[in-house]
Amino acid sequence: MSLRIVFLHVCVLGALLLAGFLLPDYHQTFVARALVLAAFAMGYNLTFGYGGLLSLGHSMFFAAGIYGAGLPMLHFGWSASAGLVASIISALILSLVTMSLALRTRGVAFMIVTLMFAQVGAHAVLYFSEWTRGDEGFVLHISQRMLPFGIAPTDPTARYLIAWTICSTALAVTLAVVKSRFGRSLVATRENEERAALLGYNVFAIRLKALLLSAALSGLAGGAYAILFGYVGGNFAGVQYSILPLLWVLAGGAATTLGPVLGTLAISYLIDFASAFTSAWLFFVGAVLVMLVLFFPKGMLGSLRERYARWLP
Template sequence: MVAGTVTPVASGEGHGARRIVRALPAVVVLAVLAYLPYLPVELPGVLPGRVNGPGSMQLLATCLVIGGIALSYDVLFGRTGLLSFGHALFVAAGSYLLTISLSTWALPLPLAVLVALALSTGLALVVGAIALRVGGIAFAMVTLAFAQAASIIVMRNPGGVTGGEEGRPLDRDAVPDLLVGVANAPYRYWLALSFVVVAWVVVTALVRSRAGRAMAAVRENEQRAAVLGFGTYRVKLLAIVVGSSLGALGGVVHALVLGGSNPHLTTSEFTLSLLVMVVLGGAGSRWGALVGGVLYTYADARLVEVSNAAFLQDLPVVVRQVLSQPLFILGVFFVVVVYFAPSGLTGLGGRLIRRSGSR
């Protein structure tokens, strides 16, 4: 064998080793998150009580669910370059179809989940096939129109099916006892964590596949991708179906974790929040979408408590009114991040790590 050559076996082993090293941070984070329900530590000002307390577990579960849903939206926006204002439609479809399947259709939970995912995926296929007939801003407006129509239907509560502004509660007799009650918050947390793992694995497999590379080509330059032989319409439709199906699964888990379907999931405001989460964390990055979703949801929940804190009463009226608006604070933080870190928080973190390593 000539010196300096690399055998296929050695090359394969090196590639496998690099893949293990790349996966190590995700495995460590997963292990830490899975252990949190066993951690009886208080973090004053950070979490409402002990880490493994019911309030903290419920908050963290909600953060993980929304983080996973943001990861599903990144398949469209970050990976394929599709600015959709209708992603909330599919999240809400998964949530409402689950609660309707359990209570109105009296289906067992496993079958109800399958029905919710199947119908939501079919809806995504229809909406995507129609919306992709146009591009750019027109595509965004068509998806927004579908989402707004669904929101109106939910609010009008036809036949008492959706519950209107009150939402639709989960039929607790139709779900396992482990998912019901304050004492079982850790199990709902693990359910949310399981959803994040599923979303992460699906997105990772998609990104590394030929379809994922085609999505990246469409995002960078759709006309060039078409010239190279990619079926851009099919590629974009696949992105919509996969991302929306993951979003629907997130809606199912959201209903199980929060005990019902919330009409807020149907609003364009929720989709805009997902867009902010993805941009905040870093579009086109699995870590970025997940971290952005978790941080945004956490900040939104905790800033509400801070806005009602007693120490704000001693501040000047103007300052007090500004700090009592959580959305204003989040908006300012978003502008600062976009201005100083256009690639998001994870992109900024990566640059800082590379800079420190080069010294």
């Protein structure tokens, strides 16, 4: 890994860290939320951007993280730390079961199967409403969300630093995977599955490992979201949270390490800005996205890499 790649990522993370102490309260909380969701987007990017697998079921991994952390904290009095670990384990178990089956399909069939699994998860949230509280969801009280050393996630600065740590961890994992032998083999399966198999690569195992890692990052983001913002609801299991990470990745640049971070921040602020001025904010957001696709077909960082900086990972 070259020094300038490391330097770039350190500078981006340093700028985001500094922003946490300079931003006003509203933007501090807003960016903290975006950083947690960026970890979700980075997990999605591993399979979609680098693996070429278009999944419409990643909301179930994010929801598995949220409910994996929230349910035991609510019903069994687990600590926030234990809940965060449970969120990762829940997403891993769910991905192992569902993706082992979904990977037996290809192309559009894979997309449809993952969407079906996600819909099953969303309906399960509604069916077991006695535990999950259904669409209404539930709020985790401050006492339930306390972190080690008495850190309260209700403190804006502490919440921002935790969100920054989650995002930094996801970015470090993504960069390490992309630059590893496994990452290169994953890209090989995306570019030419038949040739990769002919060269001796186990395509099924490589893709399953990528999906497990993707689910772990998505579950981590979900658990962090529940702990930092204190709300667990059925809307997080809906198809919207399968479309949003795809949107963030496409906007920032698929198969770029920093693209999901940029895309999540840009789209989140675009939606917030548009909704403040008009009730037809979806039309405004859609128009901007059409322009983005026309002039930056590979996303902001993807197009920048193609035109000016081929070294960007």
